[in-house]
Amino acid sequence: MIPNDVRITPELIAEHGLKPDEYQRILDLIGREPTLTELGIFSAMWNEHCSYKSSKKWLRTLPTTGPRVICGPGENAGVVDIGDGQAIIFKMESHNHPSYIEPHEGAATGVGGILRDVFTMGARPVAALNALRFGAPDHPRTRHIVSGVVAGIGGYGNSFGVPTIGGEVNFDPSYNGNCLVNAFAAGLADADKIFYSEAKGVGLPIVYLGSKTGRDGIHGATMASAEFGENSEEKRPTVQIGDPFSEKLLLEACLELMASGAVIAIQDMGAAGLTCSAVEMGAKGDLGVELDLDKVPCREDGMTAYEMMLSESQERMLMVLDPAKEKEAEAIFVKWGLDFAIIGKTTDDLRFRIKRHGQVMADLPIKDLGDQAPEYDRPWIAPVKPEPLDPSSVPAPNNIGEILVRMLGLPDMCSRRWVWEQYDHLIQGNTAIGPGGDAAVIRVERGPKGLAFTLDVTPRYCAADPREGGKQAVAECWRNLTAVGAEPLAITDNLNFGNPEKPDIMGQFVGCIEGIGDACRALDFPVVSGNVSLYNETNGKGILPTPAIGAVGLLDNFEERVTIAFKAEGEAIVLIGE
Amino acid sequence: MKARIKVTLKNGVLDPQGKAIEGALGSLGFSGVESVRQGKYIEVELAETDRKKAEAAIDEMCKKLLANTVIENYAIELDEK
Amino acid sequence: MKARIKVTLKNGVLDPQGKAIEGALGSLGFSGVESVRQGKYIEVELAETDRKKAEAAIDEMCKKLLANTVIENYAIELDEK
Amino acid sequence: MKSSVVVFPGSNRERDMMYALETITGSKPTAVWHADRELPETDLVVLCGGFSYGDYLRTGAIAARGNIMPAVAKAADRGVRILGVCNGFQILCEAGLLPGVLMRNAALKFVCKHVDLEVANADTDFTRKYEAGQVWRCPVAHGDGNYFADSETLKRLEGEGRVGLRYARGTNPNGSLNDIAGILNERGNVFGLMPHPENMIEPLNGATDGRALFESVLEAVA
Numbered sequence A: 001m002i003p004n005d006v007r008i009t010p011e012l013i014a015e016h017g018l019k020p021d022e023y024q025r026i027l028d029l030i031g032r033e034p035t036l037t038e039l040g041i042f043s044a045m046w047n048e049h050c051s052y053k054s055s056k057k058w059l060r061t062l063p064t065t066g067p068r069v070i071c072g073p074g075e076n077a078g079v080v081d082i083g084d085g086q087a088i089i090f091k092m093e094s095h096n097h098p099s100y101i102e103p104h105e106g107a108a109t110g111v112g113g114i115l116r117d118v119f120t121m122g123a124r125p126v127a128a129l130n131a132l133r134f135g136a137p138d139h140p141r142t143r144h145i146v147s148g149v150v151a152g153i154g155g156y157g158n159s160f161g162v163p164t165i166g167g168e169v170n171f172d173p174s175y176n177g178n179c180l181v182n183a184f185a186a187g188l189a190d191a192d193k194i195f196y197s198e199a200k201g202v203g204l205p206i207v208y209l210g211s212k213t214g215r216d217g218i219h220g221a222t223m224a225s226a227e228f229g230e231n232s233e234e235k236r237p238t239v240q241i242g243d244p245f246s247e248k249l250l251l252e253a254c255l256e257l258m259a260s261g262a263v264i265a266i267q268d269m270g271a272a273g274l275t276c277s278a279v280e281m282g283a284k285g286d287l288g289v290e291l292d293l294d295k296v297p298c299r300e301d302g303m304t305a306y307e308m309m310l311s312e313s314q315e316r317m318l319m320v321l322d323p324a325k326e327k328e329a330e331a332i333f334v335k336w337g338l339d340f341a342i343i344g345k346t347t348d349d350l351r352f353r354i355k356r357h358g359q360v361m362a363d364l365p366i367k368d369l370g371d372q373a374p375e376y377d378r379p380w381i382a383p384v385k386p387e388p389l390d391p392s393s394v395p396a397p398n399n400i401g402e403i404l405v406r407m408l409g410l411p412d413m414c415s416r417r418w419v420w421e422q423y424d425h426l427i428q429g430n431t432a433i434g435p436g437g438d439a440a441v442i443r444v445e446r447g448p449k450g451l452a453f454t455l456d457v458t459p460r461y462c463a464a465d466p467r468e469g470g471k472q473a474v475a476e477c478w479r480n481l482t483a484v485g486a487e488p489l490a491i492t493d494n495l496n497f498g499n500p501e502k503p504d505i506m507g508q509f510v511g512c513i514e515g516i517g518d519a520c521r522a523l524d525f526p527v528v529s530g531n532v533s534l535y536n537e538t539n540g541k542g543i544l545p546t547p548a549i550g551a552v553g554l555l556d557n558f559e560e561r562v563t564i565a566f567k568a569e570g571e572a573i574v575l576i577g578e
Numbered sequence B, C: 001m002k003a004r005i006k007v008t009l010k011n012g013v014l015d016p017q018g019k020a021i022e023g024a025l026g027s028l029g030f031s032g033v034e035s036v037r038q039g040k041y042i043e044v045e046l047a048e049t050d051r052k053k054a055e056a057a058i059d060e061m062c063k064k065l066l067a068n069t070v071i072e073n074y075a076i077e078l079d080e081k
Numbered sequence D: 001m002k003s004s005v006v007v008f009p010g011s012n013r014e015r016d017m018m019y020a021l022e023t024i025t026g027s028k029p030t031a032v033w034h035a036d037r038e039l040p041e042t043d044l045v046v047l048c049g050g051f052s053y054g055d056y057l058r059t060g061a062i063a064a065r066g067n068i069m070p071a072v073a074k075a076a077d078r079g080v081r082i083l084g085v086c087n088g089f090q091i092l093c094e095a096g097l098l099p100g101v102l103m104r105n106a107a108l109k110f111v112c113k114h115v116d117l118e119v120a121n122a123d124t125d126f127t128r129k130y131e132a133g134q135v136w137r138c139p140v141a142h143g144d145g146n147y148f149a150d151s152e153t154l155k156r157l158e159g160e161g162r163v164g165l166r167y168a169r170g171t172n173p174n175g176s177l178n179d180i181a182g183i184l185n186e187r188g189n190v191f192g193l194m195p196h197p198e199n200m201i202e203p204l205n206g207a208t209d210g211r212a213l214f215e216s217v218l219e220a221v222a
């Protein structure tokens, strides 16, 4: 049992990933020493993962609007109009550190998280993709990580019932101690039936939905923002286990619930689940939130407020309920065998108040938790451009054919069939172009419209010239979409970098964002959602800068899609472009 | 020598399988089931006849492959054949 | 009362998982592994305190759900808590 | 033709199946909830693909003991056609409506790809619209499709022409005995198969060879 009134020592503050000046900021905001639960709440809200404290300034420079954009960054996922009253909702998110520690469950829960982001907004998921980066093929851990990650992604998506139709797999020694698992999901909804996280109305019930809370991943969100050291293997038990079966039930129950008109606001519980979701819902709606943790369905005995507020148990949601529909809503959840518990209410005092056993364990200004989070303008330097290679230092091959065969067999070039055959890419019956092409295409419901999806980035280019690399990633997405006959609509991004406190890494980050922004502005290709993953370092060595871009395009008629295979003998081959 | 290995989930680790079995037992009408946890049971036949050596080998196998020590515990029993 | 149940494949029933583990142990350099069979290990906590009744209930659970008696055997152990 | 599709917690190809049935038979199937104890009036009951109960314990094991299953067994006794696809096949085996069991794929990996299916018996209610020996392409998507039965059962299945479909031309994706992809019960009104004919019904799918399976049932019940 962890008491709530322990003395807050500098060690404890550091363990929570808070810097001394950040702690001072907390003292200034609340005018007293925080309780342990409060410290936990601040650490969850103010870590890099939730607060975007190093990246916010730069993310604001991205173009995020356009005639088709219904909802840009700031919600669970971005929403884009595809005509006929329909919308596509999509986002990409990383689960890098958890996947390195426990590849199967880390990757699985990554997929689970991104699917929830999409169906929380009222969409039925119709496509999943994933961008994966692993260490050198001959590194002793690589094989274990690759097979675990691929099985984990497949295991979750296949069971959940979404076709996994594309992605990327690359290898580089810079990922030896830090694999990247970026999961993308897209869902379809009616454009006038999108659900948001902003709570509305005072005194309304706050409902907990889904699976029970356990001690999973406590401090996972903090872990995800801390550099790995030699002893990272010891942090293992904080890993969460994915349960795609419960998630599938949660999807069906949520969609049924949304159709019933009972949902006023809804938010999934991701990193630092209850804390981030409740604060976000209240703060967005200019409302306070009061939670009675005795009502939270728990899987384990004796959980403290601290543990419940930081638990990362999966397959959970929080919603504000229309009280008139309470019985109806509960019946839906009972039918699907999921927990449904009223655990609190909205208030008008802008406080975030947490009770346990009748005692107040935390009482904080709700807006400040988000708004007053530290924001940094980290110093950065433009990385030094590498010297161009001297062509004469690379001898011409004797035999082009031999080189071609060797190239086709390289880990980064060879067929990815061994990966995507483990993914159900046909379920739902709408896959028009599956994995293996430039972009994947699905039919929209029963047609005739189609949607195209692609994920791209070339980290080598980003390392050589971040700005050009950022541009190139966006441009490649654009080309892949147009190559299948789609009109590019919008993108999501997943910005994976090393330690932003190092000026050269920050320089990579800034350069890539500027490049992405340039390309998006030039192409009218807005950024509607995204995710930032920093501190991807082991023993002080960062990964290659890897700003993965996920892009979506629209086809008026899926039958007009174009595939990469040559169609007949004797036809002309034309090379276009510069 | 025959080794019997039980691999179980660590305490507190979510066990979706156990939870589903628990629910199924309930709907089959079994009452009073308080919890179900599912693990693995593995039998390995070894050529090794020295008990000590066999034990060490099996322990190594558990660590390297049979158990996922991130989330699982294991227990070994050895039988002479 | 706590029941520990081992569910194992009957002799002669194909065990793809056991085979795969056997292969994997070989490629990890473990020699002298003659065969591997994988089964399940299930722990059930019962409210029942009468040993006889608990045993009968667990046996029933195994027959009805926990084991597929076409291909699997089961063995039950009971612990007082 | 009246058809019904049973939906279990974790079923995930029910929408694919209902769409296929509706397009091919011309009438909307009824979705039946697993907790119900009775089936609507129906000519065909389909147990669809998915991961009922997460595939936990054994694939199909928990669903096979669900409330609706006694009604399905009774319907089978009456001669109603029962079709089990993928997880549905696993459920039928666990429920004892078909013999044998579907074990983990030999490669221990989930596999999603197109295979070649050979019609091993074209004289059944589920395959009559194919030619005997005809080979057609069809997707599979499963982790446990490795059909196993003791040698006696296998002999009977083969001897009585109850193997309806086989993986052809070396495309067996899971190690199943005798390349078995689909089998019938003794009476011939219950059919279980691992591949997904419901995902092979329109040009979008690359071919429409899966339709004949549904058309066979349609003809049988007419």
Ligand SMILES: Nc1ncnc2c1ncn2[C@@H]1O[C@H](COP(=O)(O)OP(=O)(O)O)[C@@H](O)[C@H]1O
Residues within 6 Å of the ligand: A049, A050, A059, A062, A072, A073, A074, A075, A076, A077, A078, A091, A093, A117, A270, A271, A493, A494, A495, A527, A528, A529, A530, A531, A532
């Ligand atoms: N690189 C980025 N580009 C654009 N938007 C971003 C980026 N990173 C994050 N965002 C947006 O910031 C918001 C918060 O993201 P995040 O914390 O990842 O969401 P979640 O609450 O699901 O974890 C999201 O709406 C996301 O779309």
